[in-house]
Amino acid sequence: MIGGKNSAVEAALDLFRGGARVSVVHRGASLGQTVKYWIRPDIENRFKKGEIAAYMNARVLEITKDHVKVAQNGSAREVPAQQVFALTGYHPTMVFFDQLGVQYDGDTLRPQYDPQTFETNVPGVYLAGSVVGGRLNGEVFIENGRFHGEVLMKAIGSRN
Ligand SMILES: Cc1cc2nc3c(=O)[nH]c(=O)nc-3n(C[C@H](O)[C@H](O)[C@H](O)COP(=O)(O)OP(=O)(O)OC[C@H]3O[C@@H](n4cnc5c(N)ncnc54)[C@H](O)[C@@H]3O)c2cc1C
Structure with a gap:
């Protein structure tokens, strides 16, 4: 999952509860301020327990067939991924x-x-x-x- 606001958080939780192994890659240091107050503790507890892997302050460098290359803290790592969801926001077309x-x-x-x-x-x-x-x-x-x-x-x- 790429993103750190409501769409990414809700999708990450739904996928996790549906049996998927989920990683969240977010460019911010923490989840967005607008994440709903009743959802935030749920995702943060999943992070704390290691049930969903959290990569904060991280940037996606590359998406391949079986992994995502993520830059974090000055180094790059490969996070295994069969599916990638980029829920990074939108604005309306004019x-x-x-x-x-x-x-x-x-x-x-x-x-x-x-x-x-x-x-x-x-x-x-x-x-x-x-x-x-x-x-x-x-x-x-x-x-x-x-x-x-x-x-x-x-x-x-x-x-x-
Ligand atoms: C992850 C997430 C969680 C949310 N959680 C909550 C929540 O807990 N509580 C809450 O109150 N709100 C929540 N929201 C916000 C809520 O979903 C929106 O405020 C609401 O759906 C907006 O309704 P709408 O009818 O204005 O627009 P939309 O639901 O976006 O409907 C617009 C419709 O217009 C269609 N459309 C667009 N352009 C055209 C076109 N040119 N021609 C024809 N059709 C077109 C689109 O396909 C769409 O069906 C959440 C949103 C997200 C993304």
Whole structure:
């Protein structure tokens, strides 16, 4: 597993519980700050017990058919691996926004929209869910994103 935030941590735990031998390679000194508080102790205990191997401050140099070459503390080592998952994050593609004419901040990729209605700068085009966070998609999660639809449907209803 390459990565050290929620996706990598959850996948590592699921794979471990499914019977896989799992190694986590993360470029940071410790897991990401945003790892959920109820998941963090689980993975950290797996690390402590040696049930999941943790390579922190580590960088992947090469992926081959049966191992991953990892650089750590100035030296390289080969970690055996039949499968490699690079769960290293993502940001949304802007192609659709560009096609629609939806404006967004070049740095955060956060689209321009009215938080009262979720309508963008393009009349009649509404956004809901994590897409409104742009690159900062951790700001919108299930508990708050699920209310967007209700707000925008009311806004659409009041237009007609
Ligand atoms: C590992 C992980 C753990 C998480 N844990 C939690 C948690 O414990 N609690 C919590 O509240 N949140 C959690 N989240 C966040 C939560 O999953 C998201 O906030 C939520 O799924 C966002 O919902 P959404 O509908 O906005 O977007 P998504 O669920 O991402 O849905 C967007 C959909 O749009 C589709 N799509 C994209 N582009 C196009 C296009 N051009 N045309 C058509 N379809 C398109 C995609 O295929 C996708 O199906 C977690 C996320 C991750 C990655």
